[in-house]
Amino acid sequence: MDINKINNYNSLISKMDNQIVNNKTENSFGDLLSNALDKVNEMQLESQEYKKMLAIGEVDNLHDVTIAADKADTALQVVMAIRGKVVEAYKEIMRIQI
Template sequence: MQQMFITPMVPINSIADIGSEKKVTSGQTGSSMFQDIFKEAIQNVKSTDENLTMQEYLLSTGQIDDAHTVPAAAAKAQLSAELLTALRNKALEAYNEMIRINI
């Protein structure tokens, strides 16, 4: 009988931890973590938009063999923009909620 190995689940502390192996240092403040999340989301929007532009250029000049990469790049660009918008909306909702709290 073969013995199975189960990898334990590791909790995700922030959105920035998804897909990366970098760990948050103990000296990092909450505001810089918050800022890093938005910087990463903005950079993701920029890079996916640049990739979409390049794929569209390659398609229009006939340099691309598989045309399905253009809609895939467009979907990635759209999803990254929607994620950034959702992050912004949630941050504004949280800020407005904190403003309403009576001290």
């Protein structure tokens, strides 16, 4: 498990928090969302790589494999929850009568 990847993820989250708190518009919401999705994709790929390495016997520490898989699963669940809320909000907006 590479601690730098966790630090990069944490710095992305704190950057998003700072932009929200400071009301800065340096990056658009789309850019932030795209970056977050890229990070989730990287976590999924890392988890798959760990699983492949485990299958061929290259991983000595099973904890790293489990942590990578759980981290990727949790990130995907968060993305799916956000997606559900966005779709729900869109449907609500479409129901508004003008």
